[in-house]
Amino acid sequence: MFTIDKPLPAITEDGAPYWAACREGRLAVQRCTACGHLRFPPAVLCPRCLAEAHEWTPLSGRGTIYSFIVVHRPQHPAFFADAPYNVAIVELEEGIRLHGNVIECPNEELRIGMPVEVVFEKIDDEVTLPRFRPRP
Numbered sequence: 001m002f003t004i005d006k007p008l009p010a011i012t013e014d015g016a017p018y019w020a021a022c023r024e025g026r027l028a029v030q031r032c033t034a035c036g037h038l039r040f041p042p043a044v045l046c047p048r049c050l051a052e053a054h055e056w057t058p059l060s061g062r063g064t065i066y067s068f069i070v071v072h073r074p075q076h077p078a079f080f081a082d083a084p085y086n087v088a089i090v091e092l093e094e095g096i097r098l099h100g101n102v103i104e105c106p107n108e109e110l111r112i113g114m115p116v117e118v119v120f121e122k123i124d125d126e127v128t129l130p131r132f133r134p135r136p
């Protein structure tokens with residue numbers, strides 16, 4: 001059967017440390033060393049104070065579902081076989097919002113505010129994707 005590879009995130013120079021952390025099974029974001037603002041997605045300048053200086057700081061990986069959809073008609077053929085699948089926005093404890101799929105939970109049981117935690121799925125040697133699963 002003919003299959004189409006799923007598109008993967010582009011790993012940019014600014015985002016490389018984020019993806020390196022994912023490969024190690026943890027979430028990390030830039031923290032501005034001038035004002036403390038957490039930056040996501042990674043950027044050259046702090047959107048709050050415009051400082052360049054930053055350090056990478058770990059995140060808890062715990063959060064709640066801020067919003068979600070269930071996709072029944074994917075736009076990209078590589079996802080046709082996965083439908084219906086969910087895409088959620090998870091608000092982490094630190095206030096960062098990430099997109100991802102919630103796994104280990106039927107789509108019908110997803111709820112806004114549901115507590116979730118990050119898990120990682122290795123796609124290839126470069127890309128390990130964060131996904132989320134319900135937590136007690």
Ligand SMILES: [Zn+2]
Pocket residue numbers: 032033034035036037046047048049050051
């Ligand atoms: Zn700043």
